[in-house]
Amino acid sequence: MIKILHLDTGLIFRGGQRQVAMLINNLQRFKVRQYLACPDKSPLIDKTYYTIEHRFPLSRTNFMRFLEKRELRQFTRANEIDLIHAHDSHSHTLATFLTKNDLPRLVVTRRSSGKIGFGSRTKYLAHGIKYIAISDHIKKMLISGGVTDNDVSVISSMIDLDHYHSYSDQAAVSDRPKGRMKIISAGAFDRMKGYHDAVEAVKILASRRTDFEYMLYGDGPEKEKLVRYIRKNGLEDIVRLPGWQAEPADYLRDAHVFVSTSYSEGLNMSIVEAMAAGAAVIATAIPPHKENIVHEQSGMLFTPGDTEALAANLIRLLDDDRLRRNIVENARVVAERFDRHEITERIYRLYCDVVAGDK
Structure with a gap:
């Protein structure tokens, strides 16, 4: 003992x-x-x-x-x-x-x-x-x-996989859902999380299509800057900031794509939780992310700060049902390790x- x-x-x-x-x-x-x-x-x-x-x-x-x-x-x-x-x-x-x-x-x-x-x-x-x-x-x-x-x-x-399995089972076998696709990010609103990059990429995406919404969960010192940018660019109908949520499973159940724009991380469990919930992950190509994501197999990677590349990855996942399903299925295997x-x-x-x- x-x-x-x-x-x-x-x-x-x-x-x-x-x-x-x-x-x-x-x-x-x-x-x-x-x-x-x-x-x-x-x-x-x-x-x-x-x-x-x-x-x-x-x-x-x-x-x-x-x-x-x-x-x-x-x-x-x-x-x-x-x-x-x-x-x-x-x-x-x-x-x-x-x-x-x-x-x-x-x-x-x-x-x-x-x-x-x-x-x-x-x-x-x-x-x-x-x-x-x-x-x-x-x-x-x-x-x-x-x-x-x-x-x-x-x-x-x-992670507690039991919280997520029902979501990932459904997501792995579903084709493109009807209506607007839901893109999600979550975390503390600080500079190193790079959420301004995410909103900039969403702005690029919104200039080409409107069949999606972006939910940015969290709070922190960068919130007011994000709010001002969203208003300045007329993105209020597409980008929403619901605040901090204690239980990731509550918002990940509806996610089709999860985005991480971090410049630095220790591991980033938000990515793993998204994988377990059946969301296709797009993340910055920093070392901790590359430990768990193989590009176009278990997720999509892009260079930190490259908002055009992020927007291009979003378009691919919104349009390519087969790619999104394959990523979800492979990512679920990754999540099992946790x-x-x-x-x-x-x-x-x-x-x-x-x-x-x-x-």
């Missing part, structure tokens, strides 16, 4: 915290006892209520969390924790103060594709840490920052190896 303390400092239930909740809830079928350190306002409290034995209430700021590290260390010792799993960068920093002589063992999940900053090198190069990189691209970034190859395991994020049961078991096996000292 392994006693695991999960550390997470997040306050918003989005991609990363959804992964933590799924992991905790799926681990209950293994020989583990689970504990959680998170802020009082964390959505994880409700999402994992029946699977966590005890919780340590973290403060909301880094400074206050640093001051309470002694109490958290006592919590760890009192519950005889075997392994700490840090699920975000701030948790990683905090966890380094909780171990002594490599005990409890420490596992850190890395989701960001950014380089290790000079100020973060100390915590990343600390002895005895096992990293979970959610993509091959992130593993390469960790190694380039000085982490040894043996200390990094590539284990992707997970099954929550398989991914959870891989993480549990990693826990077992780390606790046993097999690094």
